[in-house]
Amino acid sequence: MIKEPDTLMLIGFMGAGKTTVGKEIARQHHSKFVDIDSEIERAAGKSIAEIFEERGEAGFRELETKVLNNVQTFDGVVATGGGVVERPENLEILRHSPATIIYLHGNLESTIGRLILEGQRPLLQEKSTAEFFALWQERDPKYEEVANFTVETVGKTPARIAAEIIALFSANEDELALLQLRSQIDAFDRQIFKIISERFQIVEAVARYKEKFGIPTIQQDRMLKLRKELKSDFSTSVDITDDMIDGIMTILMQAAIDKENRQLNR
Numbered sequence: 723m724i725k726e727p728d729t730l731m732l733i734g735f736m737g738a739g740k741t742t743v744g745k746e747i748a749r750q751h752h753s754k755f756v757d758i759d760s761e762i763e764r765a766a767g768k769s770i771a772e773i774f775e776e777r778g779e780a781g782f783r784e785l786e787t788k789v790l791n792n793v794q795t796f797d798g799v800v801a802t803g804g805g806v807v808e809r810p811e812n813l814e815i816l817r818h819s820p821a822t823i824i825y826l827h828g829n830l831e832s833t834i835g836r837l838i839l840e841g842q843r844p845l846l847q848e849k850s851t852a853e854f855f856a857l858w859q860e861r862d863p864k865y866e867e868v869a870n871f872t873v874e875t876v877g878k879t880p881a882r883i884a885a886e887i888i889a890l891f892s893a894n895e896d897e898l899a900l901l902q903l904r905s906q907i908d909a910f911d912r913q914i915f916k917i918i919s920e921r922f923q924i925v926e927a928v929a930r931y932k933e934k935f936g937i938p939t940i941q942q943d944r945m946l947k948l949r950k951e952l953k954s955d956f957s958t959s960v961d962i963t964d965d966m967i968d969g970i971m972t973i974l975m976q977a978a979i980d981k982e983n984r985q986l987n988r
């Protein structure tokens with residue numbers, strides 16, 4: 723799909739990981755890397771925040787378009803800024819770009835969490851949560867439209883995302899639609915196991931409680947009630963069958979009982 727020395731361009735919302743994953747692809751693939759934001763800062767001799775302060779968002783966007791134009795045939799990986807899809811002029815550049823454009827898709831929750839931790843994006847400071855959500859909704863179809871491929875990033879490490887993108891280099895065109903779906907499946911699998919590990923943290927607290935009050939580890943009536951309720955709550959789903967609920971709950975509950983017993987030395 724993408725053969726060196728073609729340009730690989732990462733787009734997506736602020737905090738999606740464009741800068742981090744871009745550097746990681748360059749590291750793993752031994753290619754060059756450029757970040758449009760850093761190029762803007764270098765050309766202006768000022769930080770993004772200072773540019774926003776002195777020239778407003780419009781002033782920043784003008785500089786962004788110039789740099790975007792200049793990196794169209796960059797030999798390596800280009801990380802864009804999240805607002806690269808704001809100007810119609812930029813969308814035209816991206817629509818006709820010789821670069822392969824990858825959309826790093828995420829979710830609002832993890833993205834906002836990261837941005838708050840970092841606290842460096844001027845737009846985050848000036849927008850309300852509702853405005854931020856509106857911006858997300860507005861930009862998402864634009865990223866989709868100009869991208870050649872969408873990678874689902876939720877629950878994946880930057881190294882994993884980079885490896886997934888590099889694997890596209892040797893994929894053939896017919897496989898791309900399938901790989902895009904698998905990117906989403908892989909993200910869901912990681913979320914499932916993250917939730918299971920969070921479940922175990924609660925199991926640990928339950929074990930401490932049972933120890934304090936001398937309650938037995940296994941409570942048959944509670945386990946049966948739980949399964950019954952799950953089957954009723956998912957009764958309209960054709961895919962989540964009663965058998966599946968039994969199978970998965972058996973694994974989860976046995977693992978929880980084992981953990982509680984180990985913790986309580988029972």
Ligand SMILES: Nc1ncnc2c1ncn2[C@@H]1O[C@H](COP(=O)(O)OP(=O)(O)O)[C@@H](O)[C@H]1O
Pocket residue numbers: 734735736737738739740741742743801804836837840875878879880883
């Ligand atoms: N897949 C990821 N998992 C966990 N943290 C990430 C991931 N991608 C990025 N981050 C973290 O989120 C923050 C924003 O990442 P960054 O690469 O600057 O995003 P962008 O360039 O898209 O705005 C950084 O602190 C980075 O370390």
Ligand SMILES: O=C(O)C1=C[C@@H](OP(=O)(O)O)[C@@H](O)[C@H](O)C1
Pocket residue numbers: 734735736737740741759770802803804805806843844845
């Ligand atoms: O989304 C945006 O409008 C912006 C995203 C930032 O880049 P990142 O997406 O790398 O955070 C930076 O260009 C500027 O703060 C504006």
Ligand SMILES: [Mg+2]
Pocket residue numbers: 740741742759801802803
């Ligand atoms: Mg960035």
